[in-house]
Amino acid sequence: MWQTLIPIPFLLPYLFHQASAHGGALNYTVGDTWYPGYDPYGDQTMQDGADWMVQRKWITNDPIFETTNASLSCNTPGNPAKSYVPITAGQNITAVYAYWVHTVGPMIAWLAYCANDSNDCRTFNSSTASWFKIGQKGLLEGTIEEGTWFQKAFSKWDGSPSLWSETVPSSLRPGKYLVRHEIISLHSANKPQFYPECAHLDIKGDGHAFPSKEYLVQIPGVWSMDQPEINIDIYKPEVSKKTEYKIPGPAVWTGLS
Numbered sequence: 001m002w003q004t005l006i007p008i009p010f011l012l013p014y015l016f017h018q019a020s021a022h023g024g025a026l027n028y029t030v031g032d033t034w035y036p037g038y039d040p041y042g043d044q045t046m047q048d049g050a051d052w053m054v055q056r057k058w059i060t061n062d063p064i065f066e067t068t069n070a071s072l073s074c075n076t077p078g079n080p081a082k083s084y085v086p087i088t089a090g091q092n093i094t095a096v097y098a099y100w101v102h103t104v105g106p107m108i109a110w111l112a113y114c115a116n117d118s119n120d121c122r123t124f125n126s127s128t129a130s131w132f133k134i135g136q137k138g139l140l141e142g143t144i145e146e147g148t149w150f151q152k153a154f155s156k157w158d159g160s161p162s163l164w165s166e167t168v169p170s171s172l173r174p175g176k177y178l179v180r181h182e183i184i185s186l187h188s189a190n191k192p193q194f195y196p197e198c199a200h201l202d203i204k205g206d207g208h209a210f211p212s213k214e215y216l217v218q219i220p221g222v223w224s225m226d227q228p229e230i231n232i233d234i235y236k237p238e239v240s241k242k243t244e245y246k247i248p249g250p251a252v253w254t255g256l257s
């Protein structure tokens with residue numbers, strides 16, 4: 001649906017809103033099918049309660065600065081959506097961003113089973129969710145300060161969408177899940193910025209696996225300013241020249257255990 005480049009005039013509203021240099025996951029794709037998300041600067045009354053909405057509500061693309069902020073789970077205000085992105089375990093879920101302006105820090109895709117009476121994400125409070133990682137992208141090459149992070153590499157500046165894909169493990173037990181795409185930007189010394197957005201997935205398949213406890217975390221909870229990879233000054237000489245950055249948090253669950 002985006003074989004044609006978005007003409008520049010249509011990008012101007014984004015340039016305006018992103019004058020403060022922020023952003024988020026705006027849409028999703030599975031294969032060739034595209035699902036619009038919540039436009040934080042669009043008409044809220046048209047979007048709230050819309051039958052087609054797959055993304056939890058967010059109304060600002062400002063970062064979250066506090067590792068304990070309740071909005072860290074599904075942004076502000078994070079109200080449930082009415083619909084789901086249908087997907088089969090083993091397929092990729094792709095988050096679509098407009099160009100992304102920051103360049104340093106990891107990106108992590110998480111899932112959480114909507115552990116409600118009827119496994120219904122529409123009534124599920126994300127503050128009670130148990131999240132597990134399904135994929136993450138970090139420093140691809142070079143040094144922490146000046147090298148190429150996926151966060152820098154995936155951003156397109158020509159009007160075409162910036163895409164981030166991760167795979168839903170093929171052995172995952174089917175059901176309704178939250179997916180949470182998180183970009184952590186580390187360009188401000190000791191002041192990490194968190195950009196999370198959540199959507200609803202209806203996962204099909206014939207898998208039976210589910211991650212064990214060591215893969216599951218609460219959000220907020222997983223991050224803290226005691227973690228050197230989170231509370232980091234990338235400009236400090238002993239940090240800036242390092243060519244390795246260990247993405248913090250639990251291991252990625254690939255479905256094998």
Ligand SMILES: *[C@@H]1O[C@H](CO)[C@@H](O)[C@H](O)[C@H]1NC(C)=O
Nearest residue numbers: 062063064065066069071076
């Ligand atoms: C949580 O983050 C949001 C978005 O940046 C902000 O508006 C809100 O004030 C923060 N809440 C707290 C308790 O710090």
Ligand SMILES: *[C@@H]1O[C@H](CO)[C@@H](O)[C@H](O)[C@H]1NC(C)=O
Nearest residue numbers: 026027036037096097098161
């Ligand atoms: C997301 O979808 C909306 C339509 O709902 C479209 O206007 C916008 O250009 C899309 N954004 C990106 C980055 O693809």
Ligand SMILES: *[C@@H]1O[C@H](CO)[C@@H](O)[C@H](O)[C@H]1NC(C)=O
Nearest residue numbers: 070078079080125126127128
């Ligand atoms: C979710 O639970 C938290 C913690 O109990 C509560 O503060 C919040 O209001 C709840 N959100 C909704 C939408 O019910």
Ligand SMILES: *[C@@H]1O[C@H](CO)[C@@H](O)[C@H](O)[C@H]1NC(C)=O
Nearest residue numbers: 091092093135164165166167
């Ligand atoms: C699916 O996502 C994985 C993980 O990012 C990636 O390696 C792979 O190329 C993607 N496949 C497709 C068809 O996009």
Ligand SMILES: CC(=O)N[C@H]1CO[C@H](CO)[C@@H](O)[C@@H]1O
Nearest residue numbers: 115116117123124125126128
């Ligand atoms: C844990 C959780 O999110 N429970 C919710 C399940 O759905 C009911 C409404 O159907 C809510 O009241 C609960 O908070």
Ligand SMILES: [Cu+2]
Nearest residue numbers: 020021022023
């Ligand atoms: Cu920003």
